[in-house]
Amino acid sequence: MKQISAIDLFCGAGGLTHGLLKSGVNVVAGFDIQESCRYAYEKNNRGARFFNKDVKAITGEELNELFPEEDIKLLAGCAPCQPFSTYSQGRDVKNDKKWPLLYSFSRLINEVLPHLVTMENVPDVTRHEVYHDFVRQLEASGYKVWAQKIYCPDYGIPQSRSRHVLLASRIGEVQMIPPNRARKRYRTVREAIGKLPPLEAGEQCEKDRLHISAGVSPLNLQRLIHSKPGGTWHDWPDTLRAKCHRKQSGKGYVSVYARMKWDDVSPTITTQSYGFGNGRFGHPEQNRAISLREAALLQTFPKSYQFVPPEQKVQLAPIGMMIGNAVPVTLGKVIARSFQKHLV
Numbered sequence: 001m002k003q004i005s006a007i008d009l010f011c012g013a014g015g016l017t018h019g020l021l022k023s024g025v026n027v028v029a030g031f032d033i034q035e036s037c038r039y040a041y042e043k044n045n046r047g048a049r050f051f052n053k054d055v056k057a058i059t060g061e062e063l064n065e066l067f068p069e070e071d072i073k074l075l076a077g078c079a080p081c082q083p084f085s086t087y088s089q090g091r092d093v094k095n096d097k098k099w100p101l102l103y104s105f106s107r108l109i110n111e112v113l114p115h116l117v118t119m120e121n122v123p124d125v126t127r128h129e130v131y132h133d134f135v136r137q138l139e140a141s142g143y144k145v146w147a148q149k150i151y152c153p154d155y156g157i158p159q160s161r162s163r164h165v166l167l168a169s170r171i172g173e174v175q176m177i178p179p180n181r182a183r184k185r186y187r188t189v190r191e192a193i194g195k196l197p198p199l200e201a202g203e204q205c206e207k208d209r210l211h212i213s214a215g216v217s218p219l220n221l222q223r224l225i226h227s228k229p230g231g232t233w234h235d236w237p238d239t240l241r242a243k244c245h246r247k248q249s250g251k252g253y254v255s256v257y258a259r260m261k262w263d264d265v266s267p268t269i270t271t272q273s274y275g276f277g278n279g280r281f282g283h284p285e286q287n288r289a290i291s292l293r294e295a296a297l298l299q300t301f302p303k304s305y306q307f308v309p310p311e312q313k314v315q316l317a318p319i320g321m322m323i324g325n326a327v328p329v330t331l332g333k334v335i336a337r338s339f340q341k342h343l344v
Contacts, residue, residue: 001343004116004336005071007031007063008048009055009105010078013040013307013322015299016120017048019332023340025074029066031058036318040307055079055104060111072171073114074339077105078121078327102130106137113141116342117168118335120327123149125164135166143168146175154179157328158187159266159298165331167338174342177334189284190262193294201288209314210307211293213283214274223257224276224287230261260284266298271324274316292316295323300330 004025008017011030014037020027027048030041033055041050049066055077067073079101109117117138125131138145145168152161167174181187197205201224202215216224219240226236233241233256259282260266272278276289283290290298292314296305307319 001340003068003071004074004339004343005068006074006076007066008076009058009108010080010101011037011041011050012325012327013037014045014048015301015326015329016076016078016332016335017041017045018301018305019327019329019334020074020076020336021045021048022329023333023336025336025339026068026071028068031055037322039309040305040322043306044304055101055108058104058108060108063108063112067112067114072116072343073112074116074118075109075112075114076118076335077102077108078119079105080325100130102134106134109138110141113170115170116174116339117143117166118339119166120331120335121164123162123164138168142170144170144173146173148176150176150179152328152331153183153186153265154181155330155334156181156187157300157330158189158192159269159328161268161328163331165335167335167342169339169342171343175338177338177341186265188263189260189266189298192266192297193290194262196291196294196297198286199288199291200286204314205291205293208293208303210296210319211291212314212316213288213291214276214316216276216288220257220276221287224259224282227257227259227282229259229284230264231258233257256280258282260290269295269298269324271321273324274320292319292323295320299323299326300328301326302329 006020006025006027008030011017011032017027017030029049031051031053035052038050135145147166149162149164196211199213201213205211223236223240228235256279257277258280262284267280273281273295274289274292276282281289307322
């Protein structure tokens, strides 16, 4: 089988790249508009060069110069999902600067004509015309396209994350490898983070700087104490409930202020998963939200993955954004294996 070489557009901190590399794909470069991702990307992904460049300014010619000539070329482009996400519903996204990025990815595919293409995004991407334009252009350029919604726990990712995955090939029919986990064998929160040292809210582990948790207010500490794994704010005394929860319209707001369950998958890890009030991100038994390291492990980054240089202070918001925006590493491995099987 010929070597697959890849370029990762919108590479972020390198989740997809790391998964591809670990499965034997030669990732030569990653492009991202966030310079802050350079350290994490290059530190953890040997041989892959980071380019701080807007995808709209990239040309097919410069990508072709990076690809080894004799290899099977894979172009990956997991564009930022915010315009396509349910989190965006209710606000006007017509002028979102991220909206045209899928068209830029399509342009680069036409200029490079790689053998293989992959894209990962939120399931709601299929509700938008830009996505269907993207698929039509692939098919017009001679690609066979496989595209489906997948449930990440089916592939060993310990979070209830659903994603739309697209694979395309100019070589022939392609498809994702079958799920490798039955429901009874899903990886759990306990398997992913259960062996990490305990932390207090606001504490940082001496042996792992990324194992750091956000502080909590006295009110939220009391809410944590009264929270049950897998429960909701309904478990709290009335005095701890927020005003919006007491209103009739707030009865259904049960997806925030909650603890994870040890023996279940976690909720989808977001860019703000370090905050107790930002989702169901309470630690299963410790009175705090999950740490940055725990969020990264639930995103299937290895425990050794470094996000900032040793001399730089660990800050929750920017690193939380890197982790939450990443493609889970294990999903990168599954995509690589799917293409490798396709080429056999």
